[in-house]
Every structure is written in C-alpha cells, then in structure tokens.
Amino acid sequence: MKIHIKNGRLIDPKNGIDAQQDVFIAAGKIVAVGSAPNGFSANRMIDASSMIVCPGLVDLSARLREPGFEYMATLESEMVAAIAGGVTSLACPPDTDPPLDEPGLVEMLKFRARNLHQAHVYPVGALTQALKGERLTEMAELVDAGCVAFSQADAPISDNNVLLCGLQYAATFGFTVWLRAQDATLARNGVAHDGQVATRLGLPAIPVCAETTALATFLLLARETGAKIHICRLSSAEGVDMVRQAKRLGIPVTCDIAVHHAHLSEMDIGYFDPNCHLTPPLRSGRDRDALRLALADGTVDAICSDHTPIDEDVKQLPFAEAESGATGLELLLPLTLKWAEESNIPLPAALAKITSDAARILNIDAGHLSAGSAADICVFDPERCWKVEPAALKSQGKNTPYLGLELKGKVKQTLVEGLIVYEAK
C-alpha cells in the first residue's frame, strides 16, 4: 500500500516543520516528505487541502478498562475511540483488575491490542504487587513483556521506604517511575478542590498540600536515588512551581497534566455536575492559569487525555459517590487546539505536547514524521466544529464535562503503520 498525502499543512514539531508539504508512504513507513521519491506511484491519494497533517497523537494515559472492567468499556471500543481521536500510541495505567503486575497480563494485553491493528498500546506496569504499595513487582521481567514504565496509577504508597526502594531498583535498570502526587491521608474522602466551591457546596475537600507534600517527597527521593520520575496529572500552581525549581536543580523529572485541567476549574462543577468529578480535582482558576503558563514555558512536558470511560450507573450518582474521571481520547486534540488558540500558542508547540514530547517521556520512537519512521499520522480539519454528544463519541464512556458543547478540530484520517485505520465520513 502506497499512500500520498497531498496539499496538507504539515506540522512535525520534532523536525521543526510547519509548511505545506506532501507525505509519501510505502510499506508502513514514511518514505519521503516534500517531493516524491523516484518512481513513487500511490495506490491511494489523500487530499489534505485545508487540513493539518501531523504525527499520530501520543497519549500518556488512557484507561482501556481491560482486564476487569469490561462492563465500562472494552479494548475494542476504546481502541476505536483512540484512532477516532487521532491517537496512534497510548500508554495505559496499571489499574486494571487484576492490576498489570505480572508479565503474562502485560503480554496478553499487548497481544490483544496488536491483533486489533489500531493504536499501539504501551502498558505502564505496576510498581508494587497488586498496587498495594508493599512489594515491588518484577520490573525487569515486565519490561521484557512490554512495559514502558512503572506506576501506582492512583493508588498510594504510604510506606516511603517502599517508594525509596522502588526508585532505587528502577534506577538500577534505568526505568522511569510515574507517580501521581497526592498524599492519601490529606486527600482522605475528598472529592473537590479545597476552595470556595467545595466550601459553598459542602463537598469534602482535597487541599493543595495533598499534592505538594507528596510531590516534595517524590522530588527529594528522585534526587536521592537519581531515578527518573514522571509526575502524572499535576493540578496546582504550587505543584507546578516545585517541578519548575526541581528541573532547574537538575532533578530528572518530567510531568504532564490532563487536558481538562488546562480548561476547567472548580467553578465548572456548577450544580454538582458529576462529570466534573475528576482526579486530581479541578482546582481554582488561578491554578488553571498556572498550568497553562507552565505548559507554555515547558515546565509541563505533555498533555494527556487521562481517558477514563465510566458507566452511567456509577457516574450518575451524587457528586462524591460518582466515580471520578472523564472520557478523553476523542477530546484530546480539540481541547489542545482550544488551549493553543486561547493562549496564542503556535500550533507546532501545542501539538508537540501531544506528540513528540509525550513520545520522549514514553521513550518510544513515535511522535514525528521523519523519513524512514513508522507512518503513524493524524490528518485533521482544524476548523471543523462538532458537538460533543453521546452519539458523536466512539468511546463507550460518554462521561465528559463537555457534553452538549461545541469543539473545534476533527480528525479526518488516522494512519497506523501506513494503514488508514480511521476515516471520518
């Protein structure tokens, strides 16, 4: 299969390209960018006039709900959502049931995903067995099975010695540990930012210090052990400042935010909208603005969807009882574009956060359009508006704060390894 994508605006942040250039694909790889190689004749021509052609998106966190939560979503449904959202590589957190703490589970997941021939799935292995925060997993074995990093997902490690050992052990092999900064005791029972909205609505609160105290521990232990850490889902201005300083000090840390947190604040909870029950909680407008600035100045390396499809039965509950999280794979691109437009961020810089920067954190060869690399490509219409409603979402989870709203930016084609795996009608 030879494909010629023509007339599109090519944005390849890693290679510093933002120009009208054609892309030529053969045998699953990009064979040329710009002018056609000698003797190239395409079986398929994609006219990308007024479209943007960019690397397939790389999402640092998408819950596929397998194994264990198939009633909420399945690998099949969520992989379709991924490609419909232009995502060609995704990392999935280990909080499945059972958690991804054994090589067999990881191999099975990789195998099932590969057979679907859609997005590439990169499992993040459990740092501790059953995510209990007590015994380390067989990290090296898990990496052999396909894990790209280790994390506790949202489960806490209350024993700092276990964390210290986990970091030391990971550093031994050069593995990265992904950590969510939230002190479980300070966040106990909390469901919303400890701010004026939680006070008004009487919602149990999670203070910013739940994030910062945990973060301080992580940063100090990273410095102590030299382990590479990646902080998942920062939420506060103070947290961002700490990471900024840590980077200045040379501590090997990267971080991401969930795309919702670049836009929403505690105010959006409105009258107890359970779709705004997220982890970490939506914080104040000031925090949201700090996250946006930190994205722009590079303190925050990447944006992820934090895709969490949730069944209506456990979402349409009183706010505190509703399961937290939002569907995100299909909103990652439009919401990133929205941030870029509102914050006057050039498109290449914005797209880097969901392509090349995310790939760098995953340490995978993806997120760029260099000749010779796998043809994972997203073609999207940056001006096309669409309404977020259940029927418009491929994901089985229809839970999003954006339900009923219009967003701009729609994926036209998604290519994985040179095959058109998704094409909008």
Added chain:
Amino acid sequence: MPGKSLPDAEQLLQALTDKMRPEVGPETGLIGIHTGGVWIAERLHRDLKLKVPLGTLDVSFYRDDYEKIGLHRDVKTSSVPFEVEGRHLILVDDVLYTGRTIRAAMNELFDYGRAASIRLAALVDRGGRELPVAAQFAGATIAAAPNQTIELRRDSNGRLELVMREN
C-alpha cells in the same frame, strides 16, 4: 367608566347595617373574609356594637382554584378569636358572585367547630352563582356581565367605593 354607574358603597353599607341590626344578638359572631369582607365586617362590627370580637378568614388554603393558579402570593392569617362551637355566625363578604369563596370559608369555619347557624351578609350580590349559596343580607343586587369585575376599594380615610372593570 363604561356601563352603568355603581351605587355609593357607603350608602349600601348603611342599608346593610340597618337590615342586620334586628337580626343580631349579643352573642352573634361576625367573620369577615379577606380583604374587602374584612373592611365591611369591621364597620358592621363597630356600628352594630357587637361584643364578641371580630373574626377574619383568609380562605386561600381552602380555595378550589389552587390547582389552576397556585397559592395566592399574599396570604393573610385567619383569626377566629371566639368559640365557634354552638354559636350563631354571620359571614361577611364584599361582593357575592360564584359562591366558591363562601364555600371555602364555610369549609374553613367547620375546622374551627360546629356553628349553630351560619348566615351570609354581602355588600353587593352580583348574581352568577355556581353553587347553591344565598345571602341573607345584601346591600344591593346588581346584574353584572361575566366579563365585568366589581371591586371594593378603600381610600386612606377609610371611605369605601365600588368600581367596575371590564376584562
């Protein structure tokens, strides 16, 4: 004002007072229905020199149009400061029309006790009854069309006046 002119309310009230004087005794209980009925009842109570304190009713809680129009915004408190049980009562309203207000007032009165008798006094009987209700004492009978509303007003000096509006 369109249509025929209305009689003077003060004269009607005088006539009503005269009609009632021979029919009331020292133990008769007088009860005005808010708002116009209370104005009339206050004057009757004074001029008839009744000993039993004046009662007032706001029948909002008993009206049969609640389903249609909801609760009236300005509900007054009912006050029946005497024993109803076994007493001869006279209900007082300003304008007697469909009879539904009187029905509601009698329902409410029965919640206070079983009166020996209830009679009705109205300043104006305008006809148009929808229930079997009749006034024993009426200041005047005025035929009014369904699209007309007869209203009692009271000015700052306490002077009463009847006005007619066309809907």
Added chain:
Amino acid sequence: MWLNPSNPQLNKNGELHHLLTLEGLPEAILWQILDTAKSFVGVTQREVKKVPLLRGKAVFNLFFEPSTRTRTTFEIAAKRLSADVINLAINQSSQSKGESVLDTVANLAAMQADMFIVRHAASGAPHLISRHVAPEIHIINAGDGRHAHPTQGLLDMFTIRHYKQDFSSLRVAIIGDILHSRVARSQIHALTTLGCPEIRVIGPKTLLPSHVEKLGVHVYHDMRNGLKDVDVVMMLRLQSERMQGALLPSAQEFYKYYGLTEDKLALARPDAIVLHPGPMNRGVEIDSSVADGGQSVILPQVTFGIGIRMAVMSILAGN
C-alpha cells in the same frame, strides 16, 4: 467558567419549582415563604390543624439517611395540608443491591408521586434527582451531606423574624462545627439574602471550612470576642463521631471553649435569642441552663418548622 446553567430551582416564570438550597434564591421568594408560613402557623394553632390544599397529592418522604425528627416534621406538615404521605427509609441494603438513587426515584415516580422530600448523606443528591425526574414533580431538600438544609434555614429565619422583626440591624453568630454543617450554610445564605449586615462564625480552625469568609461572614476563634453584642446566637450540633480524634481532642475541651454557657451568653446583648437545630448535646455545645433558659427559642423553632414546611410544600405544589 464556561458552563453557567440556569438556577435549577426556578421554573421559566422565575417561580420556585424545587427547593434545593437557599443560595441564589431571590429575596422576594424568601419573604413569600416566610409570610405564607406565618399564616400556616396560625392554622397550626387551631383546633383542626388541617387545610385541604394538597388533597389528593402524594408526598414521598425519601430518606436515604435516617432522621426521625426531620422526617416527622415533614410528615406532619404534609398531613396538615391533607396530602397522602408515604414514608420510605431507603436503607443501605437496597442501595448495596446495586439499585442507584436514580433507579429508586424512577420507580417511585412511576407511583404517581407529586413531591419528593429527599434526605441524603451526599451533598448534591437532591440536585441530581431534580435533573432526572419528570418536570411536574417537585423536590424538597431535607438535608444533603454538608451542603444545605433549606427548610431548617428558613425556620431559623422565621424564628429570628418572629422575635426581632427585622434583619437589617442584626448581629448574628453561628457557633460550632461549621465545616460539616449543612444548617450553617443554609443559615448564612438566607441571612445574607435577607439583608443581615453582620454574620459571624465561631469555631476552632479544624471545624471551619477554608474560604468560609468568601460566604460573607466574619471569622472568630474566640467565643468571648465573637459573642460580644450579638442579637442572635445560633448553635450547631456537634456530631459525636467528631468529638474525639484529629478534629477535636475531646467533648470536654470543646464545651469549655465553644459550649454556650450562661456566662458566655451574658456577653451577647441582653435580649439576644438562642437557637439550636436539634437534637442538642447538652453539656457539649450548650449548657442545659441556657437551652431551657429565658433566652432560648429552641422549642418555638420546632413549631415554626411545621409552618415553614407547609408553606414550602404549598407554594411548590401550586407553581
């Protein structure tokens, strides 16, 4: 903020359709409820304490959290309006069987309910239910989590108005566990809307929500300063599970520093009144001599509560 839904309590004519919280309710509606309640208090003082307004209506008491007192006052109020009252204590077992709040409500709505009185341990549950019931059904929040207890707030306002006539020159203190109190939140919103110029909250830092001052109140930690020259003293109930642990060391210490005793009450104005939403912990948040003393209006509060609930139900059912 991109999402600004219209007030879910009002219908398109701006009339009260559900009573979920006092926050954001127009002042005129609060006065309407208070005025109407006055007439109903008149009814409750008669021989026959019943009026036929809600005859034929079905009022469901839907209590996901047990509360005999509140449920009873709603039941009395509904019966005095001649409604049919159905009491449902939704115990944890039917919830744990997997039936969601919304399933429960859908089932009951199919039984031709006209009104749901909802008590739930989670803040916002009545809002959730109101979004999912048929438009002709009315919801009254009878207390949700820490969020709101609007009829309690209204009966407190009724009580204050009864004794003080007017809110425009009052100094009011709310004392105790503000953090966990839905009553305090409703009181604060109502007092603010009705024009009370000075609202104080008094309690230790562990029992005050962060940003409480954004609700328009003055914060005091020392009860003796906070009570100085106040006209109204509103005590809150301290839940027993909070009396020892990280929030408070002991009930004794709480009583010593935040319990309302005669000598502390003497710092308030001599004609100050004392309110408590009940049930009281005597010797924890309030001394018996104060609870039963001449300045206490705790029992009248209960009587007024029936009138308030009758007023709310009849206004809702009529809109």
